[in-house]
Amino acid sequence: xxGPLASDGALQRVLDRLASGEAxxxxxxxxxxxxxxxxxxxxxxxxxxxxxxxCAGALREIGFEARVEPTLGKPMVVGHWRAAPAAEPRPHVLxxxxxxxxxxxxxxxxSTPPFAPHLVEDPHYGAxxxxxxxxxxxxxLMTFIEAxxxxxxxxxxxPVDVSVLxxxxxxxxxxxxxxxxxxxxxxxxxxxxxxxxxGQWDADTPAITAFLRGLAFSEITISGPxxxxxxxxxxxxALNPLRVLSEVLAALHDENGRVAIAGFYDDVRAPSPAQxxxxxxxxxxxxxxxxxxxxxxxxGEKSFSVLxxxxxxxxxxINGIVGGYGGPGTKTVIPAHAxxxxxxxxxxRQDPSRIISGLHRFVEDRLPADASASFAHEGGSPxxxxxxxxxxFQAATxxxxxxxxxxPAIVGCGASIPIVESFRSRLDMDALxxxxxxxxxRIHSPNEKYNLKSFNKGARSWARILGELGAIDGAVxx
Amino acid sequence: xxGPLASDGALQRVLDRLASGEAxxxxxxxxxxxxxxxxxxxxxxxxxxxxxxxCAGALREIGFEARVEPTLGKPMVVGHWRAAPAAEPRPHVLxxxxxxxxxxxxxxxxSTPPFAPHLVEDPHYGAxxxxxxxxxxxxxLMTFIEAxxxxxxxxxxxPVDVSVLxxxxxxxxxxxxxxxxxxxxxxxxxxxxxxxxxGQWDADTPAITAFLRGLAFSEITISGPxxxxxxxxxxxxALNPLRVLSEVLAALHDENGRVAIAGFYDDVRAPSPAQxxxxxxxxxxxxxxxxxxxxxxxxGEKSFSVLxxxxxxxxxxINGIVGGYGGPGTKTVIPAHAxxxxxxxxxxRQDPSRIISGLHRFVEDRLPADASASFAHEGGSPxxxxxxxxxxFQAATxxxxxxxxxxPAIVGCGASIPIVESFRSRLDMDALxxxxxxxxxRIHSPNEKYNLKSFNKGARSWARILGELGAIDGAVxx
Numbered sequence: 001x002x003g004p005l006a007s008d009g010a011l012q013r014v015l016d017r018l019a020s021g022e023a024x025x026x027x028x029x030x031x032x033x034x035x036x037x038x039x040x041x042x043x044x045x046x047x048x049x050x051x052x053x054x055c056a057g058a059l060r061e062i063g064f065e066a067r068v069e070p071t072l073g074k075p076m077v078v079g080h081w082r083a084a085p086a087a088e089p090r091p092h093v094l095x096x097x098x099x100x101x102x103x104x105x106x107x108x109x110x111s112t113p114p115f116a117p118h119l120v121e122d123p124h125y126g127a128x129x130x131x132x133x134x135x136x137x138x139x140x141l142m143t144f145i146e147a148x149x150x151x152x153x154x155x156x157x158x159p160v161d162v163s164v165l166x167x168x169x170x171x172x173x174x175x176x177x178x179x180x181x182x183x184x185x186x187x188x189x190x191x192x193x194x195x196x197x198x199g200q201w202d203a204d205t206p207a208i209t210a211f212l213r214g215l216a217f218s219e220i221t222i223s224g225p226x227x228x229x230x231x232x233x234x235x236x237x238a239l240n241p242l243r244v245l246s247e248v249l250a251a252l253h254d255e256n257g258r259v260a261i262a263g264f265y266d267d268v269r270a271p272s273p274a275q276x277x278x279x280x281x282x283x284x285x286x287x288x289x290x291x292x293x294x295x296x297x298x299x300g301e302k303s304f305s306v307l308x309x310x311x312x313x314x315x316x317x318i319n320g321i322v323g324g325y326g327g328p329g330t331k332t333v334i335p336a337h338a339x340x341x342x343x344x345x346x347x348x349r350q351d352p353s354r355i356i357s358g359l360h361r362f363v364e365d366r367l368p369a370d371a372s373a374s375f376a377h378e379g380g381s382p383x384x385x386x387x388x389x390x391x392x393f394q395a396a397t398x399x400x401x402x403x404x405x406x407x408p409a410i411v412g413c414g415a416s417i418p419i420v421e422s423f424r425s426r427l428d429m430d431a432l433x434x435x436x437x438x439x440x441x442r443i444h445s446p447n448e449k450y451n452l453k454s455f456n457k458g459a460r461s462w463a464r465i466l467g468e469l470g471a472i473d474g475a476v477x478x
Numbered sequence: 479x480x481g482p483l484a485s486d487g488a489l490q491r492v493l494d495r496l497a498s499g500e501a502x503x504x505x506x507x508x509x510x511x512x513x514x515x516x517x518x519x520x521x522x523x524x525x526x527x528x529x530x531x532x533c534a535g536a537l538r539e540i541g542f543e544a545r546v547e548p549t550l551g552k553p554m555v556v557g558h559w560r561a562a563p564a565a566e567p568r569p570h571v572l573x574x575x576x577x578x579x580x581x582x583x584x585x586x587x588x589s590t591p592p593f594a595p596h597l598v599e600d601p602h603y604g605a606x607x608x609x610x611x612x613x614x615x616x617x618x619l620m621t622f623i624e625a626x627x628x629x630x631x632x633x634x635x636x637p638v639d640v641s642v643l644x645x646x647x648x649x650x651x652x653x654x655x656x657x658x659x660x661x662x663x664x665x666x667x668x669x670x671x672x673x674x675x676x677g678q679w680d681a682d683t684p685a686i687t688a689f690l691r692g693l694a695f696s697e698i699t700i701s702g703p704x705x706x707x708x709x710x711x712x713x714x715x716a717l718n719p720l721r722v723l724s725e726v727l728a729a730l731h732d733e734n735g736r737v738a739i740a741g742f743y744d745d746v747r748a749p750s751p752a753q754x755x756x757x758x759x760x761x762x763x764x765x766x767x768x769x770x771x772x773x774x775x776x777x778g779e780k781s782f783s784v785l786x787x788x789x790x791x792x793x794x795x796i797n798g799i800v801g802g803y804g805g806p807g808t809k810t811v812i813p814a815h816a817x818x819x820x821x822x823x824x825x826x827r828q829d830p831s832r833i834i835s836g837l838h839r840f841v842e843d844r845l846p847a848d849a850s851a852s853f854a855h856e857g858g859s860p861x862x863x864x865x866x867x868x869x870x871f872q873a874a875t876x877x878x879x880x881x882x883x884x885x886p887a888i889v890g891c892g893a894s895i896p897i898v899e900s901f902r903s904r905l906d907m908d909a910l911x912x913x914x915x916x917x918x919x920r921i922h923s924p925n926e927k928y929n930l931k932s933f934n935k936g937a938r939s940w941a942r943i944l945g946e947l948g949a950i951d952g953a954v955x956x
Contacts, residue, residue: 032676048944103805122556172807213710217808226772227587228923231689231795232893236787236824237768238776242796242818243731250728253721290715292705297847307715317709318720319811323796324818327581329518329650330695330855332821333891333922340720341803343810345713369775377808415710415810444811445706449679 003347005151005159009211011467016458025146025459026119026129026452028058031130032099032118032138037076039100040172048074048168051099055141055166060354062149062166063156067467069184071176074168078187081148082161091469091476092161094190094429097141097151097161097197098170101133102444109446119452120342125203127452136443139450140435141166143458152436159470163188167419170197173217173379174304174418181426191476192392194465198435199453201282201409206400207462208408209433210312214346216355216380217319220363221339223372227248228335230429240336242323248339248366252316256409257301261362267349271312277308292440296370311412315345318358346413355385382420386430391472396432399464403457406432434465483629483637483644489945495628496937503627503937504607504930506536509618510577511595511609515553517578518650522880526552526646529577533619533644540627540955541634542642547662549654552578552646556665560639569947569954570639572668572907574917575619575675576648576895579611587924589686597930602682614921617928618674619644620911631875637948641666643896648675651695651857652896658939659904662830669954670870671901672943676913677758678897678932680889684878684939685887688866688912692824693795693894698831698841699817700726701850706852707812719816720801726844727818730794734797735779737794739840745827757785760887770918789890794837797804822858823892830858859896864908869950874910881935886912914939 019023038044038052052075054069059066059079066079077099083090104114112118117131129139151158165188169176181188203206224239254260271279286306290296300309309315323338325331344355356378363373386393388410397428400408413433423429437457442448496503515529521625530546530553536546537557544557555577568644582592588726590596595609607617628638643666653685659666670952680687702717732738749757764784778787787793801810801816822833835857841851866888878886891911893942901907920926947954 013815040809042803053646089604094692103803103809105803105805106706108904138537154840157670171809177813215710219808219812227920228584229771230893230922231793231797231821232693232823232891233788233917234771235795235821235892236793237773237776237784238771239773240795241778242799243532243727245797246724246727246799249721249724278661286715293707293712293892294850295715295717296701297715298850299846306715313714315709315714317713317803317810317812318724319709319809320725320802320813321720321799321816322794322804325581326585326798326800326804327583328517330697330819330821331518331581331649331797331922332693332695332795334795335798338799341808343709343713343808345710368777370777372775384561414709415708442705444809445710452710466531 002302003159005155005467006471008222010155011464013154014150014463015460016152017450018146018463021055021150022456025142029129029139029142029455030117032142033133033182034115036115037100037133037168038103039169041103048100052168054075055099057166057426058145062145063152071180073176076180077164077166079164083157088442090161091472092163092190093192093194093469094163094165095144095186095194095301096165096246097144098137098167099141100168100171101138102136102171104132106446111447120449125453128449129452129455130447130449134448134450135437135441136448137197139455140437142460143196143436143455144196144462145467146459147462150459151466159466163190175379177419177422181422185252185427189427190429192427193431195396195417195420195431195433196435197417197441199432200438201411202394203438203451204404206257206404206408206434207405207414208388208393208396210410211412212383212420212433213314213414213416214350214352214381214383214421215418216344216352217341217342217378218344218356218359219341220375221337221374223374224370225334225336228336229333231332234334238334239368241371242335244368244371245321245323245338245340248363249318251366257299259314261358263358264314264355267351268347269315269349277310279311282411283291289439310414312347313345314317314350321344345382347418348383348385350382358411381432382422382423384424390430390467391474392432393477395468396434396465397473398460399468403461403464404431434461436461463468479780483633483635483945484949486772488633489942490625491632492941493633493938494630496624497630497942500934503620503624504933505838505856507617508595509935510616510620512593513610514577514593515611515648516581519581526578531554537642539624541630545907549658551654554646554658555642555644557642559636561635569950570668571670571672571947572641572643572666573622573672574643575622576615576645577619578649579616580614580649582610584924589925598927601638602857603929603931605890606927607930607933608925608927610926612926612928613928614674614917615648617933618915618936621914621933622672622674622940623910624634624937625940625944628937629944633756636806637944641668642875653857655897655900660763661902663905664825665917668904668907670909671898671909672900673895673909673911675895676891676911677915677917681888682882683931684882684912685884685885685889686866686874687891688870688888689778689863689890690861690898690911691792691892691894692828692830692859692861692899693896694822694830695820695856696834696837697817697855699815699821699852699854700858701852703814703816704846705816709812710811716812717846718812719849720813722846722849722917723799723801723818727796728843729844735777735790741836742833745829746825747827756888757789758888767917788892790825792825792828794823824858824861826861826863828860830860831900834858843898858896859899862899862902868908869952870910870954871946872948873946874912874943877946878912880940880943911937912943
């Protein structure tokens with residue numbers, strides 16, 4: 001790093017600037033949260049374009065070269081800030097986030113409209129930001145942009161070269177990301193990626209996520225009669241696709257909670273004793289984790305702890321069923337079709353395409369006469385894990401310790417961030433997964449929130465991480 | 479019957495009047511079909527009121543005293559035509575129909591808008607009337623009113639005294655009917671009820687329905703976590719209500735297609751050998767019945783024929799499932815709740831409330847830890863059967879033979895008409911169930927139709943039945 005930025009004083013001025021600018025930063029976040037950028041629903045397409053333009057504008061305002069790059073789906077926001085060519089070789093990081101959000105439904109369970117961001121006083125956390133996207137991922141994304149803003153406004157430069165890639169389809173399977181990286185990948189090749197889509201260990205302890213489950217998803221439609229039938233005139237002899245679907249779905253798990261698809265566990269390895277020991281040392285309280293969402297017993301594979309079920313075991317979940325009459329009152333119908341949306345969480349070595357093929361065979365083997373199955377909306381990405389002894393991980397650990405006064409937890413995550421796997425397989429880059437969400441942020445649920453503390457300390461954490469990355473002596477890459 | 483109406487000439491003049499008035503009758507039916515009187519969906523409440531007023535107006539126009547009687551739900555249409563008090567005692571019949579219709583969804587499967595009635599030329603049937611309600615029950619209902627119109631316009635009187643009761647909640651479980659009959663039952667006590675909500679045996683053969691399955695229905699909601707969860711962050715240890723619901727629903731049937739609820743068959747008796755013999759004599763073609771809706775194999779209880787499965791065996795059907803994300807694309811959610819709508823078809827001696835209690839126990843016995851079940855929208859009515867040797871049945875048989883040139887088939891029906899059971903239990907009245915629908919009328923489905931021949935010959939059939947009932951010598955009641 002060039003001299004002036006390496007001093008503690010330089011960092012302190014950045015942190016002071018963040019402190020004095022908190023109200024303005026929150027206003028900038030609220031402007032983004034007010035845009036209903038739901039990528040999975042075509043009705044919100046224009047809002048997604050608006051959110052992309054907002055992010056590109058924010059980057060330009062602080063000194064990045066930024067553009068909105070079209071794709072077949074939602075556009076990518078691309079930005080770069082690089083030191084003058086004369087400067088010595090510097091570390092180069094790629095920051096990734098997503099501007100799209102989950103659908104807000106069911107709307108009736110929100111206390112306030114999902115795209116009217118506002119602060120709510122929480123008895124435990126103090127001020128929390130409530131809106132769809134507050135935590136996942138717009139609030140998190142803006143912690144990094146605010147950190148970069150403070151460095152640039154204070155010093156006119158960043159401690160490292162920074163590229164930014166903000167996609168708009170993370171919540172709908174990222175279909176444009178792979179072709180985009182094929183076409184533009186070289187532009188984003190950096191020493192390491194920074195990804196802000198994960199959580200803290202708890203409200204007072206930061207975390208670096210070193211392992212993510214993979215994902216595979218599919219939508220099954222079972223068809224039977226050639227049209228909807230009256231259940232009185234046909235009930236009994238007529239095949240009911242809802243019954244067939246229920247039977248197929250009920251067979252997905254055996255009585256021990258194991259997934260019953262043939263070969264599903266073939267490639268699964270147990271974590272090392274050292275890994276399991278480190279997890280135990282975290283003192284994770286499975287009962288509290290479940291109790292916070294009204295549950296008392298782990299529903300997954302028997303003989304595995306809650307943390308093992310989340311971090312080291314693959315799953316299949318039914319995410320939705322639609323079939324027959326769903327409106328108010330009754331309708332005595334036997335529907336022609338019934339549909340279920342499924343998703344799998346995968347662990348290292350499991351291949352999403354093999355998992356999906358196994359599902360197809362599983363369903364087809366269970367179809368009675370006159371029933372047929374079709375599959376749609378399929379995709380996925382494998383699980384990933386990182387070497388946490390690498391210099392960038394150590395730099396980030398120091399920065400988080402300085403901000404939070406605690407060693408960050410090195411954790412796994414049950415959820416999937418397909419981009420992380422793409423960065424590794426396509427651009428040969430590891431990723432630093434650091435985020436400031438909490439388990440109770442209600443992401444993907446009504447009344448999503450992000451603690452104001454997460455937002456403010458998140459920006460300070462990134463400011464420190466940028467400083468530490470700039471101070472790495474030697475290669476950043478592991 | 480008083481003299482002038484008893485002659486063949488009097489009937490012929492009525493039939494001639496029907497023949498010359500067919501176009502006008504069809505126009506009157508189209509006005510009713512254009513009203514979207516969907517009783518189960520509150521959005522159509524005003525349309526239900528409009529349909530009730532239309533029916534009352536039609537009755538007044540032809541000489542009935544008629545009124546629209548409010549209930550807590552949709553109003554009843556009530557009408558009476560009685561001969562001058564001076565006349566000798568005459569038979570008195572109660573005609574029942576319903577002006578409400580099924581929801582039209584799924585709208586995208588209709589070739590033309592459901593409430594824009596029009597004639598379509600069918601290669602097999604000739605002209606058919608296409609609209610929601612064309613067959614069930616507005617077209618059928620109007621066959622009777624047109625028959626009464628022709629008698630009254632031609633002769634100024636009907637061969638029998640006629641009361642009319644047209645309800646507006648038949649498609650949503652008739653919740654107001656029982657309290658209405660408690661309050662107003664005496665007004666409708668007649669010698670026999672005439673109900674036009676059933677079908678012909680085939681396109682050329684009329685039928686009298688002497689047995690109807692009963693109905694019981696329930697909506698089950700399984701609840702698990704206290705809110706919707708992210709399936710990555712919680713998938714594995716968190717209970718998924720969609721999985722619990724699938725497992726409960728899959729357990730409803732055993733591997734032989736029998737309903738697995740304890741005690742479900744306790745009160746079921748096999749039909750008599752004579753009854754089974756009569757059914758066999760009908761020459762019902764189960765393969766064609768199923769083939770017409772794209773099916774090749776009976777999916778009900780093994781060891782029973784298709785006709786037995788429909789007329790003599792009880793069933794449970796899943797009519798709808800709603801849970802999790804059902805919109806376009808994917809959403810990796812574990813929902814807090816999942817709901818299924820179920821309906822049972824019952825045979826004589828089965829008690830709907832016992833069946834519903836059995837369902838509750840069945841579901842509750844299968845709930846894992848942390849899952850709870852609630853039940854809503856429950857109701858039902860028992861199955862019914864009639865003595866077909868009674869004078870009114872014989873009179874109707876003669877009338878249908880005269881119109882169609884064929885002996886009517888005496889049949890069962892898999893569907894339920896709760897009013898028929900209410901007439902029997904509350905007003906001690908049997909019912910003549912005669913209708914002109916066909917199995918392929920797509921009732922409750924998109925593109926519902928009613929053959930123009932059914933409409934025209936249906937009106938002629940009722941004109942003849944009224945004449946034959948008027949000519950009964952002695953008691954009409956069995």
